[in-house]
Amino acid sequence: MFAHISPSPACPPSILGLTASHASFSSSEFNYRKGTEIYGEKEPAEYVYQVMSGAVRSYKLLSDGRRQIGAFHLVGDIFGLENNDIHRFTAEAVVDTTVRLIRRLSLERVAHTDPALARHLLVMTTSNLQHAEDHMLLLGRKTALERVAAFLLEMDRRTGVGVVALPMCRRDIADYLGLTLETVSRALSKLHACGALDFLGSNQREIVLVDRAQLAMLDT
Amino acid sequence: MFAHISPSPACPPSILGLTASHASFSSSEFNYRKGTEIYGEKEPAEYVYQVMSGAVRSYKLLSDGRRQIGAFHLVGDIFGLENNDIHRFTAEAVVDTTVRLIRRLSLERVAHTDPALARHLLVMTTSNLQHAEDHMLLLGRKTALERVAAFLLEMDRRTGVGVVALPMCRRDIADYLGLTLETVSRALSKLHACGALDFLGSNQREIVLVDRAQLAMLDT
DNA sequence: CGAGGGTTTGAAACCTCTCAAATGACGTGG
């Protein structure tokens, strides 16, 4: 793949909740071009990743190509954290993306002696679990319109203040929501017609203005 | 609810992977009648539970009553393990059920000083996460027939050797698989007609003989 | 034996998917 080593720019102070007290972690950065694979399902999990810029999708495939995206990872998010040795998803860059990575083994080594880090790993795993539990309800029981509304609210909650930039294409959204890209497009059109959202910029992936109250009515 | 204290019968040696070295846990047993609630979503999580006999369903509800069952807990399973203070599901007895319970606080207290237990809690949370991840793929991308086949294979894997007793009704299965009870019934009929399974006993909930190879062909 | 709940099966409705075409956005090269 097209992974290029890049010099470390100004570093955010914390990865994995680690502070200066954990200076022993070697963390380096990598760039992935749009669409390239970061790791594959069932590959050995050598690293844990944090998104520095860009966005990542984690997905599973059925043998005939049907795809279910389990999560999008946005700036600041940690992903690839496996407590087994093997990745359970494939991870790909949605757009050009920079990630920071830490060796899983070094993390585990420290976690063995540092209860605070061990607890932090549990907290992260729990929040992944919580997201998956909520997503099961969406996939099993919500309508197309409800799913798209919930997706926009999730992106809004995670990224900003009523203005959401969507880095992923309609097909990605569809595979996240268990729909087809056409159904997603129709739902967005309907929400647009209802005034629940507006598009800013010529490209409709760029920015979406969200009316939280109106979307929340669909989030039962 | 109709929870009755029962005298402790012969105790399996281990709960939560704890051995004799953790004698400090007070564990008592409770009985729940079929259909009664063990705990509700958003209730404070005071206990962690292990199924001694019977079966339990964990579910979330939408405001209009749509239900998504996230998991069935069978004999030996641990459930109600929250790392937050609040239950994220409602748990109900599918049939008359006996559970053993441990105070969450006492568990956390020990986990703070016992790395082995802390690691075990992470392992359990991870396996819950793994199940949820697989279930997202099922709910988002599999057909009705594939879902029912996957369900039977899961029950077979968890309970026995080609013979599965289904304690839950069609509606429970449907709410687990994101379908309606009629669709589940039709899928079972089709699998029966294909020879992929047989019913033993007059009541069709009781025992199902599974042809693993044939079901596995549907498990893409 | 009758009542009640669970299951099966049928028929029609409906939501989403599939297939298709038109439109729009963007980069490249003339």
Place this chain on the structure above:
DNA sequence: CCACGTCATTTGAGAGGTTTCAAACCCTCG
């Protein structure tokens, strides 16, 4: 700077799988 090719998105029309509504059947239990 515009023409063109490519890719993403939108929109339409029809098909299809699942749901809804309904009725019959079965099993259990009082």
